[in-house]
Amino acid sequence: MLNDLELAAGDVQGGGKMELRLWLRLLSTTKLISQELRRRLRIEFNVTLPQFDVLAQLHREPDGLRLGDLSQRTMVTNGNITGLVERLETDGLLVRERLREDRRVTVARLTEHGRSEFERMAHAHESWLKELMRDxxxxxxxxxxxxxxxxxxxxxxxxxxxxxxxxxxx
Amino acid sequence: MLNDLELAAGDVQGGGKMELRLWLRLLSTTKLISQELRRRLRIEFNVTLPQFDVLAQLHREPDGLRLGDLSQRTMVTNGNITGLVERLETDGLLVRERLREDRRVTVARLTEHGRSEFERMAHAHESWLKELMRDxxxxxxxxxxxxxxxxxxxxxxxxxxxxxxxxxxx
DNA sequence: CTTAATTATTTTAAGTTTAAAGTAATTTGA
DNA sequence: TCAAATTACTTTAAACTTAAAATAATTAAG
Structure with missing residues (x-):
């Protein structure tokens, strides 16, 4: 059994629950920043954060990506990619097409409009982060x-x- | 205009887009870990991560918390707290009661069952994090x-x- | 005292998330 | 060949999320 001194020493600093404290701090920090980035993306560009994420992945692949690859890269489940891509297609930011050689596969690719819109977003997004970490x-x-x-x-x-x-x- | 050397030096390391890279790394890391913690909480205790978060906040306040305070501490919007607390009450982990002196206010408080269940969860949760960061x-x-x-x-x-x-x- | 403002919570609509089940196309193997 | 397994994607149900509007109770101001 630990005495008061050992308990105090263990908890105040060092050994105690640093893993838990660090995890909670990581979580609250990313949540806080995400909320603000999400807010700005919505106000200035009318896209959600997951939509921005999908656009970012497609932007690096001019020939487009299979939905499955998109799912892996964005860490969004397959089922969710379907709806995300659907909405982005409705907004004219990307197009979907079935592969001729394997008709199970759908490839999503940015439209010209999607490409130029994303570039505006990415520029703002990066500058927000730079500003955040300025000091x-x-x-x-x-x-x-x-x-x-x-x-x-x-x-x-x-x-x-x-x-x-x-x-x-x- | 920058020459090749300056461009290369700037991008490869140091100045370039470190803020963006760090942000993406933070985001993907917390997402990855959250997914696994969520999975284990569901399998072993049948609670979601936000529910666990609500229970954690209530556990530190034996007299309970107003829904508004709960909302602030969990960084969950007011509207969302309503449903979360509703489900937890249905599961018998907490109770809600209206304040007599101000009937706009609802206070949520852990039940005895909620308290003991949360303590089991918290123990496992902390040990998962310790294990994760073992090295x-x-x-x-x-x-x-x-x-x-x-x-x-x-x-x-x-x-x-x-x-x-x-x-x-x- | 009584209407207006404020505060606390709930509701709503659109979107995201997970897990799991379902569908269709392709590949494998007997 | 052709039924079974696999692969790619979609659908579904329940929960969570945000933002905004709505409701109800209290406080403030004239």
Whole structure:
């Protein structure tokens, strides 16, 4: 049994629940920032965050992507991609077409309008992030990137034991 | 106009788009971990992640919380708290009651069953996180916590200019 | 005192999310 | 060949999310 001193020392700092505290901080921080980015994307460009994410993935692939690949890259389930792409097609930002050689496959590709709209969005989106992190030491950003990557890697290896997580490398 | 060398030096490392890269890494990492925690909470305890979050907040307040406070602390909108609390009441994990002195106010409070169930969940939840971060250097965890907090603080101050973000201190 | 403003919560509509079941096309293997 | 398995996508149901409108209770102001 631990005495008062050990309990206090363990909880106040260091060993105690740092993993939990860090996780809660990561979660609340990304939630906070996501909410604001979502708000701005809606107000300025009338798109949702997942829609922006889909557009971003398609923008790097001028020939388009299969819905399955899109699903992996955005970490959005297959079932969800269907509706997302449907709405974006309705808005004229992308087109869908069936592959002739394998008619199970649907490829989504940005329209010219979608491409130019996304480029406007991406520019604003990046500048919001730059502004947000304006006062952060560049070395801190680099170190954060590398340490967060370490956690991501741990999640991929430890959690992958159960599932089959292949993609999601970004 | 920048020459090739400057362009290359700028993009490959350091200045370029580190803010964007860090943000995408933070987002994909929290999404990945959330997905697995959600999966395990569902399988082992039959609760969702937002429900777990509500229970966690109520667990620290034996006298219960107003729905508005619950909304702030969980960063869940008012409208959403209604349904969440409704389902948790149906499952017998909490009770709602109207305040006599101000009948606009509803207070939610854990039942005895809710309290003991949450404690089981919290124990498992914490051990999953410890396991996930097993190989991380404790100093890295501490440094991550402090740097992520810096970003959170920046978001609260920069974004608060527009909105009125008071709570969300955790 | 009584209407107007404010506060707390609920409702609504559109969209996203997960998990699971369903459909269609293609590939495999007996 | 042709039934069974696999693959790609869609559909479904329940829950969550946001933003905005609606309801109800209290407080404030004239």
């Amino acid at each position: 952060m030491d560049p070395e801190v950003l680099t170190s954060l990137f590398s340490h967060v990557s370490e956690i991501k890697h741990a999640a991929l290896t430890r959690f992958a034991a159960t599932d089959e997580l292949d993609g999601a490398l970004d | 991380m250097d404790p100093e890295v965890l501490t440094s991550l916590f402090s740097h992520v907090s810096e970003i959170k603080h920046a978001a609260l101050t920069r974004f608060a200019a527009t909105d009125e973000l008071d709570g969300a201190l955790d």
